[in-house]
Amino acid sequence: MTLFSAPTDPWSHRARIVLAEKGIGIDIVNVEPGRLPEDLLDLNPYHSVPTLVDRDLVLYDSRVIIEYLDERFPHPPLMPVDPVTRAQFRLAMYRIERDWYRLLQQIEREPDKKQALKHKKVLRDTILQSVELFKVKPYFLSDEFSLVDATIAPVLWRLPHYEIDLPRDSGQPIVKYASLVFSRHGFRDSLSDVEQEMRAF
Ligand SMILES: N[C@@H](CCC(=O)N[C@@H](CS)C(=O)NCC(=O)O)C(=O)O
Structure with missing residues (x-):
């Protein structure tokens, strides 16, 4: 492959x-x-x-x-088995792609600094709007790492690179979640050389 x-x-x-x-x-x-x-x-x-x-x-x-x-490659499975939770996970991925990834793309492509700052603020606020969901379980709505976490992680990893800071108090559940995901061997092995330099572990 x-x-x-x-x-x-x-x-x-x-x-x-x-x-x-x-x-x-x-x-x-x-x-x-x-x-x-x-x-x-x-x-x-x-x-x-x-x-x-x-x-x-x-x-x-x-x-x-x-x-x-x-x-x-079914092992380890990265999607839940029951249809309702599977559908909820798919919906979560759809929303992250549509909202978070689209904003990352806008930030990356925006030549005007002022406008780029606006996109960065919207991305930060959009991520923070989901904070309650990160309190429920260690991973995103789950005890196990899933495809949703593999979707969220590239965005959270890039935040310092785009100079986006999550507030220490209200953003704490997301910061805690991110450090759990970033400490995984799989996550570390996934990083390209350039991505490794985007932030310190
Ligand atoms: N929805 C697509 C989006 C992929 C995408 O936009 N990739 C960009 C990455 S920079 C790309 O390949 N653009 C074409 C190019 O820049 O040549 C996916 O999830 O794979």
Whole structure:
């Protein structure tokens, strides 16, 4: 299997976390967004990373990739078994992609500093709005690490890189959650060299 991945890209990071958590050996091909190699351009009509190649199967979109990995390599399972909780976890991923990842993308692409600061504030406030959910269980609504945590972690990891601080008091449950996730072997193994330098453990 091969994963085309960009070393700073949060969607690629999401896929790398799932690979590392499951201990899946794979060739990771580092690419530079905007300068993707010819073979990747031929394989993926959307010209995006992450892209996973497993023999004849080519998958793109990080959610499609991580759900495939969880089904193809069932141990350890990263989704709950009962349909209601599965649906709730899928909804959580949908919302994080739509709200948090979209804001990260806006911050990254915004040339105007003032406007970028506004996006950063919105991202910080949006994350803090979910604080109650981080108090319920050690992981996101769960005693076990799941695909939702693999989705949240790339965003929280990047906060210092974007100079976004969570308040010590009201943000404490999220800070505590983040340090639990960041201390996992799988998470540490998932980091590219550039991501390792984004913050101290
Ligand atoms: N919804 C997609 C989004 C992926 C995405 O936007 N990837 C960016 C990462 S920078 C990309 O590949 N852009 C194409 C490019 O920059 O060449 C996913 O979850 O994989």
